Structures are given as C-alpha cells and as structure tokens.
Amino acid sequence: xxxxxxxxxxxxxxxxxxxxxxxxxxxxxxxxxxxxxxxxxxxxxxxxxxxxxxxxxxxxxxxxxxxxxxxxxxxxxxxxxxxxxxxxxxxxxxx
Numbered sequence: 001x002x003x004x005x006x007x008x009x010x011x012x013x014x015x016x017x018x019x020x021x022x023x024x025x026x027x028x029x030x031x032x033x034x035x036x037x038x039x040x041x042x043x044x045x046x047x048x049x050x051x052x053x054x055x056x057x058x059x060x061x062x063x064x065x066x067x068x069x070x071x072x073x074x075x076x077x078x079x080x081x082x083x084x085x086x087x088x089x090x091x092x093x094x095x
Contacts, residue, residue, distance in 0.1 A: 002046075016029070033059040034052070
C-alpha cells in the first residue's frame, strides 16, 4: 500500500472531505495531495507522522520546503496521536 492510500486509511476526514493544513479549507479526496512534512529530498519518510493533507495549490506553493517551524510538526503529530488514541480506545474489545 502506498503512502497516499495509507494516509487515507488512517485519516478518515469529515463527511468525505479533508482539511488543508495550510489554507484550512475543506476539499474532497480527489483534490487533496498528501504532503511530506519533511520532504523526501531532505530525508523525510513515507511514515504517517511525516504526512499531512494539503490542497494542490498549497502543496505546489510549499514545494520541497519544510513546514515553518519544528513546532508545526510537533503540533500536527500531537493532534494525530490524540485522535488515534481516542480511535483505538473506542475500538477496545471490538473485532
């Protein structure tokens, strides 16, 4: 499974839409790019913690730059960790 498919499997969006982390607008899956927070050209990986949803316009403007600050990366991953923890907790005991 590629990183795009893996991202969408783990991040379900809201009512069939995903929020761009830059412009904060909502887009259908077909209009969302899965961006590498730390670009692969700078040592980033395809792991979920290094991926974020961006609209095509924002992703193109970002290019191969990293996010603005390390704080952006920490904040982004903290939200994902909390969300996944809640998701896992609600699935305890389910098959």
